[in-house]
Amino acid sequence: MSQYQDNNNNLNKEKIKDxxxxxxxxxxxxTSLVDVARDIKNSLHGGETKIVNGDKILLILTDGLxxxxxxxxxxxxCQKIRSVFPTITVTVMTxxxxxxxxxxxxxxxxxxxxKRRGKVVDLLSAIRNGETPxxxxxxxxxxxxxxxxxTPLSGSSKRLFSTLVGAHVRNYFTPYDSLSVLRQSLPEKRFAFFYLPYVDTVSHHYGPSSPETAETVREVSKIAKKAMEIGKSNGFTVVLTSDHGQIDVEKNVDISRDQEILDNIEVPPFGDSRNLMIISRHDVSETFKKYETYIFGKxxxxxxxxxxxxxxxxVVPKGRTTLNYWIDDSMDYKGNHGGISKDEMEIPLCVT
Structure with missing residues:
Protein backbone atom coordinates (compact mmCIF):
# COMPACT_ATOMS: atom_id res chain seq x y z
CA MET A 1 0.00 0.00 0.00
CA SER A 2 1.39 3.36 -0.97
CA GLN A 3 1.59 6.47 1.14
CA TYR A 4 1.66 8.95 -1.67
CA GLN A 5 2.20 12.07 0.42
CA ASP A 6 5.68 12.20 1.94
CA ASN A 7 6.22 12.28 5.68
CA ASN A 8 9.42 14.28 5.29
CA ASN A 9 7.49 17.12 3.65
CA ASN A 10 4.88 17.28 6.43
CA LEU A 11 2.16 16.08 4.10
CA ASN A 12 -0.89 14.13 5.22
CA LYS A 13 0.38 10.89 6.80
CA GLU A 14 -2.85 8.95 6.40
CA LYS A 15 -2.52 6.00 4.03
CA ILE A 16 -5.36 6.20 1.56
CA LYS A 17 -6.30 3.09 -0.31
CA ASP A 18 -6.23 3.97 -3.97
CA THR A 31 10.01 -4.13 -17.52
CA SER A 32 10.15 -0.46 -18.49
CA LEU A 33 11.42 1.75 -21.28
CA VAL A 34 14.51 2.43 -19.17
CA ASP A 35 15.35 -1.28 -19.42
CA VAL A 36 14.79 -1.19 -23.18
CA ALA A 37 17.01 1.89 -23.58
CA ARG A 38 19.81 0.33 -21.54
CA ASP A 39 19.63 -2.84 -23.62
CA ILE A 40 19.85 -0.86 -26.86
CA LYS A 41 22.87 0.99 -25.49
CA ASN A 42 24.53 -2.24 -24.43
CA SER A 43 23.73 -3.94 -27.73
CA LEU A 44 25.47 -1.16 -29.64
CA HIS A 45 28.44 -1.01 -27.28
CA GLY A 46 29.01 -4.67 -26.46
CA GLY A 47 27.42 -4.81 -23.02
CA GLU A 48 25.19 -7.43 -21.41
CA THR A 49 21.56 -7.45 -22.57
CA LYS A 50 18.30 -9.11 -21.52
CA ILE A 51 15.63 -7.95 -23.99
CA VAL A 52 17.35 -6.57 -27.10
CA ASN A 53 20.27 -8.26 -28.84
CA GLY A 54 22.06 -7.26 -32.03
CA ASP A 55 24.81 -4.95 -33.22
CA LYS A 56 22.39 -3.01 -35.48
CA ILE A 57 19.12 -1.66 -34.04
CA LEU A 58 16.05 -0.20 -35.76
CA LEU A 59 13.85 1.47 -33.16
CA ILE A 60 10.30 2.16 -34.36
CA LEU A 61 8.44 4.51 -32.05
CA THR A 62 4.70 4.84 -32.62
CA ASP A 63 3.78 7.88 -30.56
CA GLY A 64 0.66 7.46 -28.41
CA LEU A 65 0.21 3.74 -29.07
CA CYS A 78 4.55 -8.58 -28.34
CA GLN A 79 4.62 -7.91 -24.61
CA LYS A 80 3.17 -5.24 -22.36
CA ILE A 81 5.72 -3.04 -20.61
CA ARG A 82 5.52 0.29 -18.82
CA SER A 83 6.61 3.72 -19.90
CA VAL A 84 8.35 6.15 -17.56
CA PHE A 85 6.89 8.86 -15.35
CA PRO A 86 6.11 11.50 -16.47
CA THR A 87 4.53 9.92 -19.56
CA ILE A 88 5.50 12.78 -21.87
CA THR A 89 7.12 12.39 -25.30
CA VAL A 90 10.18 14.55 -24.68
CA THR A 91 10.78 12.80 -21.35
CA VAL A 92 10.57 9.38 -23.00
CA MET A 93 12.72 10.43 -25.97
CA THR A 94 15.43 11.66 -23.60
CA LYS A 115 17.65 27.14 -12.78
CA ARG A 116 20.50 29.21 -14.20
CA ARG A 117 18.15 31.78 -15.72
CA GLY A 118 15.47 31.39 -13.05
CA LYS A 119 12.60 30.81 -15.48
CA VAL A 120 10.35 28.15 -16.94
CA VAL A 121 11.26 27.29 -20.54
CA ASP A 122 8.79 25.77 -22.99
CA LEU A 123 10.94 23.33 -24.95
CA LEU A 124 8.29 22.62 -27.57
CA SER A 125 7.71 26.30 -28.38
CA ALA A 126 11.43 26.98 -28.48
CA ILE A 127 12.09 24.05 -30.81
CA ARG A 128 9.17 25.00 -33.08
CA ASN A 129 10.56 28.53 -33.33
CA GLY A 130 13.98 27.27 -34.34
CA GLU A 131 15.58 28.27 -31.06
CA THR A 132 18.17 26.28 -29.15
CA PRO A 133 16.92 25.95 -25.58
CA THR A 151 10.85 11.74 -38.97
CA PRO A 152 8.05 13.74 -40.63
CA LEU A 153 9.05 17.00 -42.28
CA SER A 154 6.21 18.86 -40.57
CA GLY A 155 6.28 19.37 -36.82
CA SER A 156 9.19 19.81 -34.44
CA SER A 157 10.70 16.32 -34.41
CA LYS A 158 13.72 17.19 -36.60
CA ARG A 159 14.80 20.01 -34.29
CA LEU A 160 14.01 17.90 -31.23
CA PHE A 161 16.32 15.06 -32.29
CA SER A 162 19.02 17.49 -33.37
CA THR A 163 18.80 19.13 -29.93
CA LEU A 164 18.82 15.87 -28.00
CA VAL A 165 21.43 13.99 -29.99
CA GLY A 166 22.92 16.21 -32.68
CA ALA A 167 22.27 13.29 -35.03
CA HIS A 168 21.59 13.12 -38.73
CA VAL A 169 17.87 13.52 -39.42
CA ARG A 170 16.12 12.54 -42.65
CA ASN A 171 12.57 13.70 -43.24
CA TYR A 172 9.66 12.14 -45.06
CA PHE A 173 6.82 14.23 -46.48
CA THR A 174 3.87 11.92 -45.79
CA PRO A 175 3.32 8.45 -44.30
CA TYR A 176 3.30 7.11 -47.87
CA ASP A 177 6.92 7.98 -48.64
CA SER A 178 8.18 7.21 -45.13
CA LEU A 179 9.16 3.63 -45.96
CA SER A 180 11.15 4.71 -49.00
CA VAL A 181 13.10 7.20 -46.87
CA LEU A 182 13.66 4.52 -44.23
CA ARG A 183 14.97 2.05 -46.80
CA GLN A 184 17.39 4.64 -48.23
CA SER A 185 18.62 5.63 -44.76
CA LEU A 186 19.74 2.25 -43.39
CA PRO A 187 22.96 1.47 -45.30
CA GLU A 188 26.13 1.96 -43.22
CA LYS A 189 24.14 2.77 -40.07
CA ARG A 190 24.09 0.83 -36.80
CA PHE A 191 21.14 2.65 -35.25
CA ALA A 192 18.02 3.98 -36.92
CA PHE A 193 15.04 5.65 -35.25
CA PHE A 194 11.78 5.62 -37.22
CA TYR A 195 9.21 7.99 -35.74
CA LEU A 196 5.45 7.72 -36.41
CA PRO A 197 3.48 10.45 -34.58
CA TYR A 198 0.00 9.93 -36.02
CA VAL A 199 -1.78 7.90 -33.32
CA ASP A 200 -0.84 10.50 -30.72
CA THR A 201 -2.09 13.39 -32.87
CA VAL A 202 -5.45 11.81 -33.60
CA SER A 203 -5.89 10.67 -29.98
CA HIS A 204 -5.38 14.22 -28.75
CA HIS A 205 -8.10 15.57 -31.02
CA TYR A 206 -10.64 12.73 -30.96
CA GLY A 207 -9.77 10.78 -27.81
CA PRO A 208 -8.07 7.37 -27.60
CA SER A 209 -11.41 5.51 -27.46
CA SER A 210 -12.70 7.11 -30.66
CA PRO A 211 -13.23 5.24 -33.95
CA GLU A 212 -10.90 7.76 -35.56
CA THR A 213 -8.05 6.65 -33.29
CA ALA A 214 -8.81 2.96 -33.91
CA GLU A 215 -8.66 3.52 -37.67
CA THR A 216 -5.40 5.46 -37.33
CA VAL A 217 -3.87 2.63 -35.30
CA ARG A 218 -4.79 0.13 -38.00
CA GLU A 219 -3.37 2.28 -40.82
CA VAL A 220 -0.17 3.21 -38.99
CA SER A 221 0.34 -0.45 -38.09
CA LYS A 222 0.52 -1.30 -41.79
CA ILE A 223 3.46 1.09 -42.12
CA ALA A 224 5.07 -0.20 -38.93
CA LYS A 225 4.86 -3.82 -40.09
CA LYS A 226 6.49 -2.97 -43.42
CA ALA A 227 9.17 -0.99 -41.58
CA MET A 228 9.90 -4.07 -39.46
CA GLU A 229 10.31 -6.15 -42.61
CA ILE A 230 12.68 -3.56 -44.11
CA GLY A 231 14.76 -3.54 -40.94
CA LYS A 232 15.00 -7.33 -40.77
CA SER A 233 15.95 -7.61 -44.44
CA ASN A 234 18.82 -5.17 -43.80
CA GLY A 235 20.18 -7.13 -40.84
CA PHE A 236 18.73 -5.00 -38.05
CA THR A 237 17.22 -6.16 -34.79
CA VAL A 238 13.87 -4.38 -34.80
CA VAL A 239 12.35 -2.87 -31.66
CA LEU A 240 8.83 -1.48 -31.91
CA THR A 241 7.39 0.38 -28.94
CA SER A 242 5.62 3.58 -27.88
CA ASP A 243 6.19 6.46 -25.51
CA HIS A 244 2.81 6.43 -23.72
CA GLY A 245 -0.89 5.82 -24.08
CA GLN A 246 -3.64 8.37 -23.49
CA ILE A 247 -6.75 8.87 -21.38
CA ASP A 248 -10.08 10.19 -22.62
CA VAL A 249 -10.26 13.63 -21.01
CA GLU A 250 -13.50 14.47 -19.19
CA LYS A 251 -12.51 17.84 -17.74
CA ASN A 252 -9.83 20.44 -18.51
CA VAL A 253 -9.41 22.74 -15.49
CA ASP A 254 -7.94 26.25 -15.76
CA ILE A 255 -5.82 26.96 -12.65
CA SER A 256 -3.94 29.97 -14.08
CA ARG A 257 -5.96 32.45 -11.98
CA ASP A 258 -5.83 30.54 -8.73
CA GLN A 259 -4.19 33.09 -6.42
CA GLU A 260 -3.71 30.55 -3.63
CA ILE A 261 -1.45 28.50 -5.90
CA LEU A 262 0.56 31.58 -6.89
CA ASP A 263 0.98 32.53 -3.21
CA ASN A 264 2.41 29.14 -2.31
CA ILE A 265 4.91 28.39 -5.09
CA GLU A 266 8.34 29.83 -5.85
CA VAL A 267 8.18 29.61 -9.64
CA PRO A 268 5.31 28.84 -12.03
CA PRO A 269 4.43 25.15 -12.36
CA PHE A 270 6.30 23.27 -15.07
CA GLY A 271 5.99 19.78 -16.53
CA ASP A 272 2.56 19.36 -18.19
CA SER A 273 -1.14 19.39 -17.40
CA ARG A 274 -1.19 15.77 -16.20
CA ASN A 275 2.02 16.18 -14.16
CA LEU A 276 2.53 19.63 -12.65
CA MET A 277 6.01 20.05 -11.20
CA ILE A 278 6.15 22.37 -8.20
CA ILE A 279 8.98 24.18 -6.42
CA SER A 280 7.80 25.45 -3.04
CA ARG A 281 8.91 25.95 0.55
CA HIS A 282 5.32 25.39 1.64
CA ASP A 283 3.15 22.34 2.14
CA VAL A 284 1.09 22.43 -1.06
CA SER A 285 -1.27 19.61 -0.13
CA GLU A 286 -3.88 22.06 1.15
CA THR A 287 -3.31 24.39 -1.79
CA PHE A 288 -4.37 21.72 -4.27
CA LYS A 289 -6.95 20.05 -2.05
CA LYS A 290 -9.82 21.68 -3.94
CA TYR A 291 -8.70 19.72 -7.02
CA GLU A 292 -8.72 15.93 -7.02
CA THR A 293 -5.01 15.18 -7.23
CA TYR A 294 -2.18 13.08 -5.94
CA ILE A 295 0.58 15.07 -4.28
CA PHE A 296 3.99 13.42 -4.52
CA GLY A 297 6.69 14.89 -2.31
CA LYS A 298 10.34 14.78 -3.29
CA VAL A 315 0.78 17.30 -8.62
CA VAL A 316 -0.95 14.60 -10.67
CA PRO A 317 -4.70 14.88 -11.42
CA LYS A 318 -6.78 11.86 -10.56
CA GLY A 319 -9.10 10.26 -13.06
CA ARG A 320 -9.60 11.91 -16.44
CA THR A 321 -8.82 15.53 -15.57
CA THR A 322 -6.08 17.96 -16.60
CA LEU A 323 -4.87 20.97 -14.59
CA ASN A 324 -3.79 23.78 -16.89
CA TYR A 325 -1.62 26.63 -15.67
CA TRP A 326 -0.24 27.42 -19.12
CA ILE A 327 -3.30 27.99 -21.30
CA ASP A 328 -2.90 26.83 -24.91
CA ASP A 329 -4.53 24.61 -27.53
CA SER A 330 -4.22 21.56 -25.30
CA MET A 331 -7.20 22.86 -23.30
CA ASP A 332 -9.33 21.57 -26.18
CA TYR A 333 -7.77 18.10 -26.26
CA LYS A 334 -10.10 15.12 -25.92
CA GLY A 335 -7.16 12.85 -25.12
CA ASN A 336 -4.08 13.55 -23.04
CA HIS A 337 -1.23 11.94 -21.10
CA GLY A 338 1.56 12.60 -18.63
CA GLY A 339 0.13 10.92 -15.53
CA ILE A 340 0.34 7.52 -13.86
CA SER A 341 -2.86 5.80 -14.99
CA LYS A 342 -2.81 2.36 -16.55
CA ASP A 343 -3.93 3.79 -19.91
CA GLU A 344 -1.04 6.26 -19.94
CA MET A 345 1.66 3.94 -18.57
CA GLU A 346 1.08 0.64 -20.37
CA ILE A 347 2.66 0.31 -23.82
CA PRO A 348 3.72 -2.49 -26.21
CA LEU A 349 7.17 -3.87 -26.89
CA CYS A 350 7.85 -6.00 -29.98
CA VAL A 351 11.38 -7.27 -30.64
CA THR A 352 12.25 -9.24 -33.77
Whole structure:
Protein backbone atom coordinates (compact mmCIF):
# COMPACT_ATOMS: atom_id res chain seq x y z
CA MET A 1 0.00 0.00 0.00
CA SER A 2 1.39 3.36 -0.97
CA GLN A 3 1.59 6.47 1.14
CA TYR A 4 1.66 8.95 -1.67
CA GLN A 5 2.20 12.07 0.42
CA ASP A 6 5.68 12.20 1.94
CA ASN A 7 6.22 12.28 5.68
CA ASN A 8 9.42 14.28 5.29
CA ASN A 9 7.49 17.12 3.65
CA ASN A 10 4.88 17.28 6.43
CA LEU A 11 2.16 16.08 4.10
CA ASN A 12 -0.89 14.13 5.22
CA LYS A 13 0.38 10.89 6.80
CA GLU A 14 -2.85 8.95 6.40
CA LYS A 15 -2.52 6.00 4.03
CA ILE A 16 -5.36 6.20 1.56
CA LYS A 17 -6.30 3.09 -0.31
CA ASP A 18 -6.23 3.97 -3.97
CA UNK A 19 -6.31 1.41 -6.71
CA UNK A 20 -4.53 3.61 -9.27
CA UNK A 21 -1.57 4.26 -6.96
CA UNK A 22 -1.40 0.61 -5.92
CA UNK A 23 -1.37 -0.50 -9.55
CA UNK A 24 1.28 2.05 -10.47
CA UNK A 25 3.53 1.02 -7.58
CA UNK A 26 3.24 -2.65 -8.50
CA UNK A 27 4.24 -1.80 -12.07
CA UNK A 28 7.54 -0.28 -10.90
CA UNK A 29 9.00 -3.79 -10.72
CA UNK A 30 8.04 -4.65 -14.30
CA THR A 31 10.01 -4.13 -17.52
CA SER A 32 10.15 -0.46 -18.49
CA LEU A 33 11.42 1.75 -21.28
CA VAL A 34 14.51 2.43 -19.17
CA ASP A 35 15.35 -1.28 -19.42
CA VAL A 36 14.79 -1.19 -23.18
CA ALA A 37 17.01 1.89 -23.58
CA ARG A 38 19.81 0.33 -21.54
CA ASP A 39 19.63 -2.84 -23.62
CA ILE A 40 19.85 -0.86 -26.86
CA LYS A 41 22.87 0.99 -25.49
CA ASN A 42 24.53 -2.24 -24.43
CA SER A 43 23.73 -3.94 -27.73
CA LEU A 44 25.47 -1.16 -29.64
CA HIS A 45 28.44 -1.01 -27.28
CA GLY A 46 29.01 -4.67 -26.46
CA GLY A 47 27.42 -4.81 -23.02
CA GLU A 48 25.19 -7.43 -21.41
CA THR A 49 21.56 -7.45 -22.57
CA LYS A 50 18.30 -9.11 -21.52
CA ILE A 51 15.63 -7.95 -23.99
CA VAL A 52 17.35 -6.57 -27.10
CA ASN A 53 20.27 -8.26 -28.84
CA GLY A 54 22.06 -7.26 -32.03
CA ASP A 55 24.81 -4.95 -33.22
CA LYS A 56 22.39 -3.01 -35.48
CA ILE A 57 19.12 -1.66 -34.04
CA LEU A 58 16.05 -0.20 -35.76
CA LEU A 59 13.85 1.47 -33.16
CA ILE A 60 10.30 2.16 -34.36
CA LEU A 61 8.44 4.51 -32.05
CA THR A 62 4.70 4.84 -32.62
CA ASP A 63 3.78 7.88 -30.56
CA GLY A 64 0.66 7.46 -28.41
CA LEU A 65 0.21 3.74 -29.07
CA UNK A 66 -0.96 2.62 -25.63
CA UNK A 67 -1.63 -0.99 -24.73
CA UNK A 68 -5.32 -0.02 -24.49
CA UNK A 69 -5.45 0.43 -28.29
CA UNK A 70 -2.69 -1.98 -29.29
CA UNK A 71 -5.15 -4.79 -30.09
CA UNK A 72 -6.09 -2.82 -33.22
CA UNK A 73 -2.62 -3.40 -34.69
CA UNK A 74 -2.92 -7.12 -35.28
CA UNK A 75 0.73 -7.51 -34.24
CA UNK A 76 1.55 -10.78 -32.50
CA UNK A 77 4.20 -11.95 -30.04
CA CYS A 78 4.55 -8.58 -28.34
CA GLN A 79 4.62 -7.91 -24.61
CA LYS A 80 3.17 -5.24 -22.36
CA ILE A 81 5.72 -3.04 -20.61
CA ARG A 82 5.52 0.29 -18.82
CA SER A 83 6.61 3.72 -19.90
CA VAL A 84 8.35 6.15 -17.56
CA PHE A 85 6.89 8.86 -15.35
CA PRO A 86 6.11 11.50 -16.47
CA THR A 87 4.53 9.92 -19.56
CA ILE A 88 5.50 12.78 -21.87
CA THR A 89 7.12 12.39 -25.30
CA VAL A 90 10.18 14.55 -24.68
CA THR A 91 10.78 12.80 -21.35
CA VAL A 92 10.57 9.38 -23.00
CA MET A 93 12.72 10.43 -25.97
CA THR A 94 15.43 11.66 -23.60
CA UNK A 95 15.30 8.35 -21.73
CA UNK A 96 15.52 6.30 -24.94
CA UNK A 97 18.46 8.29 -26.27
CA UNK A 98 20.46 8.53 -23.02
CA UNK A 99 19.49 5.26 -21.28
CA UNK A 100 18.75 7.30 -18.15
CA UNK A 101 15.53 7.54 -16.17
CA UNK A 102 13.65 10.87 -15.97
CA UNK A 103 14.90 11.39 -12.43
CA UNK A 104 18.46 11.02 -13.71
CA UNK A 105 18.26 13.23 -16.82
CA UNK A 106 15.85 15.81 -15.34
CA UNK A 107 13.65 16.45 -18.41
CA UNK A 108 10.24 16.05 -16.75
CA UNK A 109 7.98 17.43 -19.48
CA UNK A 110 7.89 19.98 -22.27
CA UNK A 111 8.09 22.83 -19.76
CA UNK A 112 11.28 22.69 -17.74
CA UNK A 113 12.77 24.92 -15.07
CA UNK A 114 15.98 26.62 -16.16
CA LYS A 115 17.65 27.14 -12.78
CA ARG A 116 20.50 29.21 -14.20
CA ARG A 117 18.15 31.78 -15.72
CA GLY A 118 15.47 31.39 -13.05
CA LYS A 119 12.60 30.81 -15.48
CA VAL A 120 10.35 28.15 -16.94
CA VAL A 121 11.26 27.29 -20.54
CA ASP A 122 8.79 25.77 -22.99
CA LEU A 123 10.94 23.33 -24.95
CA LEU A 124 8.29 22.62 -27.57
CA SER A 125 7.71 26.30 -28.38
CA ALA A 126 11.43 26.98 -28.48
CA ILE A 127 12.09 24.05 -30.81
CA ARG A 128 9.17 25.00 -33.08
CA ASN A 129 10.56 28.53 -33.33
CA GLY A 130 13.98 27.27 -34.34
CA GLU A 131 15.58 28.27 -31.06
CA THR A 132 18.17 26.28 -29.15
CA PRO A 133 16.92 25.95 -25.58
CA UNK A 134 19.48 26.89 -22.94
CA UNK A 135 18.92 23.66 -21.04
CA UNK A 136 21.59 21.19 -20.07
CA UNK A 137 20.65 18.10 -22.07
CA UNK A 138 22.34 14.88 -20.94
CA UNK A 139 24.71 13.27 -23.46
CA UNK A 140 23.45 10.46 -25.68
CA UNK A 141 25.16 7.09 -25.97
CA UNK A 142 24.62 7.21 -29.75
CA UNK A 143 27.41 8.01 -32.17
CA UNK A 144 26.20 10.59 -34.65
CA UNK A 145 27.89 9.19 -37.74
CA UNK A 146 26.43 5.71 -37.09
CA UNK A 147 22.87 6.89 -36.38
CA UNK A 148 19.98 8.25 -38.39
CA UNK A 149 16.54 9.54 -37.42
CA UNK A 150 13.63 9.31 -39.86
CA THR A 151 10.85 11.74 -38.97
CA PRO A 152 8.05 13.74 -40.63
CA LEU A 153 9.05 17.00 -42.28
CA SER A 154 6.21 18.86 -40.57
CA GLY A 155 6.28 19.37 -36.82
CA SER A 156 9.19 19.81 -34.44
CA SER A 157 10.70 16.32 -34.41
CA LYS A 158 13.72 17.19 -36.60
CA ARG A 159 14.80 20.01 -34.29
CA LEU A 160 14.01 17.90 -31.23
CA PHE A 161 16.32 15.06 -32.29
CA SER A 162 19.02 17.49 -33.37
CA THR A 163 18.80 19.13 -29.93
CA LEU A 164 18.82 15.87 -28.00
CA VAL A 165 21.43 13.99 -29.99
CA GLY A 166 22.92 16.21 -32.68
CA ALA A 167 22.27 13.29 -35.03
CA HIS A 168 21.59 13.12 -38.73
CA VAL A 169 17.87 13.52 -39.42
CA ARG A 170 16.12 12.54 -42.65
CA ASN A 171 12.57 13.70 -43.24
CA TYR A 172 9.66 12.14 -45.06
CA PHE A 173 6.82 14.23 -46.48
CA THR A 174 3.87 11.92 -45.79
CA PRO A 175 3.32 8.45 -44.30
CA TYR A 176 3.30 7.11 -47.87
CA ASP A 177 6.92 7.98 -48.64
CA SER A 178 8.18 7.21 -45.13
CA LEU A 179 9.16 3.63 -45.96
CA SER A 180 11.15 4.71 -49.00
CA VAL A 181 13.10 7.20 -46.87
CA LEU A 182 13.66 4.52 -44.23
CA ARG A 183 14.97 2.05 -46.80
CA GLN A 184 17.39 4.64 -48.23
CA SER A 185 18.62 5.63 -44.76
CA LEU A 186 19.74 2.25 -43.39
CA PRO A 187 22.96 1.47 -45.30
CA GLU A 188 26.13 1.96 -43.22
CA LYS A 189 24.14 2.77 -40.07
CA ARG A 190 24.09 0.83 -36.80
CA PHE A 191 21.14 2.65 -35.25
CA ALA A 192 18.02 3.98 -36.92
CA PHE A 193 15.04 5.65 -35.25
CA PHE A 194 11.78 5.62 -37.22
CA TYR A 195 9.21 7.99 -35.74
CA LEU A 196 5.45 7.72 -36.41
CA PRO A 197 3.48 10.45 -34.58
CA TYR A 198 0.00 9.93 -36.02
CA VAL A 199 -1.78 7.90 -33.32
CA ASP A 200 -0.84 10.50 -30.72
CA THR A 201 -2.09 13.39 -32.87
CA VAL A 202 -5.45 11.81 -33.60
CA SER A 203 -5.89 10.67 -29.98
CA HIS A 204 -5.38 14.22 -28.75
CA HIS A 205 -8.10 15.57 -31.02
CA TYR A 206 -10.64 12.73 -30.96
CA GLY A 207 -9.77 10.78 -27.81
CA PRO A 208 -8.07 7.37 -27.60
CA SER A 209 -11.41 5.51 -27.46
CA SER A 210 -12.70 7.11 -30.66
CA PRO A 211 -13.23 5.24 -33.95
CA GLU A 212 -10.90 7.76 -35.56
CA THR A 213 -8.05 6.65 -33.29
CA ALA A 214 -8.81 2.96 -33.91
CA GLU A 215 -8.66 3.52 -37.67
CA THR A 216 -5.40 5.46 -37.33
CA VAL A 217 -3.87 2.63 -35.30
CA ARG A 218 -4.79 0.13 -38.00
CA GLU A 219 -3.37 2.28 -40.82
CA VAL A 220 -0.17 3.21 -38.99
CA SER A 221 0.34 -0.45 -38.09
CA LYS A 222 0.52 -1.30 -41.79
CA ILE A 223 3.46 1.09 -42.12
CA ALA A 224 5.07 -0.20 -38.93
CA LYS A 225 4.86 -3.82 -40.09
CA LYS A 226 6.49 -2.97 -43.42
CA ALA A 227 9.17 -0.99 -41.58
CA MET A 228 9.90 -4.07 -39.46
CA GLU A 229 10.31 -6.15 -42.61
CA ILE A 230 12.68 -3.56 -44.11
CA GLY A 231 14.76 -3.54 -40.94
CA LYS A 232 15.00 -7.33 -40.77
CA SER A 233 15.95 -7.61 -44.44
CA ASN A 234 18.82 -5.17 -43.80
CA GLY A 235 20.18 -7.13 -40.84
CA PHE A 236 18.73 -5.00 -38.05
CA THR A 237 17.22 -6.16 -34.79
CA VAL A 238 13.87 -4.38 -34.80
CA VAL A 239 12.35 -2.87 -31.66
CA LEU A 240 8.83 -1.48 -31.91
CA THR A 241 7.39 0.38 -28.94
CA SER A 242 5.62 3.58 -27.88
CA ASP A 243 6.19 6.46 -25.51
CA HIS A 244 2.81 6.43 -23.72
CA GLY A 245 -0.89 5.82 -24.08
CA GLN A 246 -3.64 8.37 -23.49
CA ILE A 247 -6.75 8.87 -21.38
CA ASP A 248 -10.08 10.19 -22.62
CA VAL A 249 -10.26 13.63 -21.01
CA GLU A 250 -13.50 14.47 -19.19
CA LYS A 251 -12.51 17.84 -17.74
CA ASN A 252 -9.83 20.44 -18.51
CA VAL A 253 -9.41 22.74 -15.49
CA ASP A 254 -7.94 26.25 -15.76
CA ILE A 255 -5.82 26.96 -12.65
CA SER A 256 -3.94 29.97 -14.08
CA ARG A 257 -5.96 32.45 -11.98
CA ASP A 258 -5.83 30.54 -8.73
CA GLN A 259 -4.19 33.09 -6.42
CA GLU A 260 -3.71 30.55 -3.63
CA ILE A 261 -1.45 28.50 -5.90
CA LEU A 262 0.56 31.58 -6.89
CA ASP A 263 0.98 32.53 -3.21
CA ASN A 264 2.41 29.14 -2.31
CA ILE A 265 4.91 28.39 -5.09
CA GLU A 266 8.34 29.83 -5.85
CA VAL A 267 8.18 29.61 -9.64
CA PRO A 268 5.31 28.84 -12.03
CA PRO A 269 4.43 25.15 -12.36
CA PHE A 270 6.30 23.27 -15.07
CA GLY A 271 5.99 19.78 -16.53
CA ASP A 272 2.56 19.36 -18.19
CA SER A 273 -1.14 19.39 -17.40
CA ARG A 274 -1.19 15.77 -16.20
CA ASN A 275 2.02 16.18 -14.16
CA LEU A 276 2.53 19.63 -12.65
CA MET A 277 6.01 20.05 -11.20
CA ILE A 278 6.15 22.37 -8.20
CA ILE A 279 8.98 24.18 -6.42
CA SER A 280 7.80 25.45 -3.04
CA ARG A 281 8.91 25.95 0.55
CA HIS A 282 5.32 25.39 1.64
CA ASP A 283 3.15 22.34 2.14
CA VAL A 284 1.09 22.43 -1.06
CA SER A 285 -1.27 19.61 -0.13
CA GLU A 286 -3.88 22.06 1.15
CA THR A 287 -3.31 24.39 -1.79
CA PHE A 288 -4.37 21.72 -4.27
CA LYS A 289 -6.95 20.05 -2.05
CA LYS A 290 -9.82 21.68 -3.94
CA TYR A 291 -8.70 19.72 -7.02
CA GLU A 292 -8.72 15.93 -7.02
CA THR A 293 -5.01 15.18 -7.23
CA TYR A 294 -2.18 13.08 -5.94
CA ILE A 295 0.58 15.07 -4.28
CA PHE A 296 3.99 13.42 -4.52
CA GLY A 297 6.69 14.89 -2.31
CA LYS A 298 10.34 14.78 -3.29
CA UNK A 299 11.08 11.35 -1.80
CA UNK A 300 8.17 9.66 -3.55
CA UNK A 301 8.75 11.61 -6.77
CA UNK A 302 12.40 10.51 -6.81
CA UNK A 303 11.24 6.90 -6.47
CA UNK A 304 8.65 7.21 -9.25
CA UNK A 305 10.94 9.14 -11.63
CA UNK A 306 13.97 6.98 -10.91
CA UNK A 307 16.40 9.61 -9.63
CA UNK A 308 16.96 12.77 -7.63
CA UNK A 309 16.78 15.42 -10.37
CA UNK A 310 13.22 16.28 -9.38
CA UNK A 311 11.49 19.31 -7.81
CA UNK A 312 9.81 19.50 -4.39
CA UNK A 313 6.44 18.16 -5.52
CA UNK A 314 4.52 16.69 -8.41
CA VAL A 315 0.78 17.30 -8.62
CA VAL A 316 -0.95 14.60 -10.67
CA PRO A 317 -4.70 14.88 -11.42
CA LYS A 318 -6.78 11.86 -10.56
CA GLY A 319 -9.10 10.26 -13.06
CA ARG A 320 -9.60 11.91 -16.44
CA THR A 321 -8.82 15.53 -15.57
CA THR A 322 -6.08 17.96 -16.60
CA LEU A 323 -4.87 20.97 -14.59
CA ASN A 324 -3.79 23.78 -16.89
CA TYR A 325 -1.62 26.63 -15.67
CA TRP A 326 -0.24 27.42 -19.12
CA ILE A 327 -3.30 27.99 -21.30
CA ASP A 328 -2.90 26.83 -24.91
CA ASP A 329 -4.53 24.61 -27.53
CA SER A 330 -4.22 21.56 -25.30
CA MET A 331 -7.20 22.86 -23.30
CA ASP A 332 -9.33 21.57 -26.18
CA TYR A 333 -7.77 18.10 -26.26
CA LYS A 334 -10.10 15.12 -25.92
CA GLY A 335 -7.16 12.85 -25.12
CA ASN A 336 -4.08 13.55 -23.04
CA HIS A 337 -1.23 11.94 -21.10
CA GLY A 338 1.56 12.60 -18.63
CA GLY A 339 0.13 10.92 -15.53
CA ILE A 340 0.34 7.52 -13.86
CA SER A 341 -2.86 5.80 -14.99
CA LYS A 342 -2.81 2.36 -16.55
CA ASP A 343 -3.93 3.79 -19.91
CA GLU A 344 -1.04 6.26 -19.94
CA MET A 345 1.66 3.94 -18.57
CA GLU A 346 1.08 0.64 -20.37
CA ILE A 347 2.66 0.31 -23.82
CA PRO A 348 3.72 -2.49 -26.21
CA LEU A 349 7.17 -3.87 -26.89
CA CYS A 350 7.85 -6.00 -29.98
CA VAL A 351 11.38 -7.27 -30.64
CA THR A 352 12.25 -9.24 -33.77
Missing amino acids: EEIDEFERSLNS GWNVFHETGLQE TLLTAKSPGEHGILGWKVYD EISMPPSYLRGEESVFI ETLSKYAGGNRVPDYA
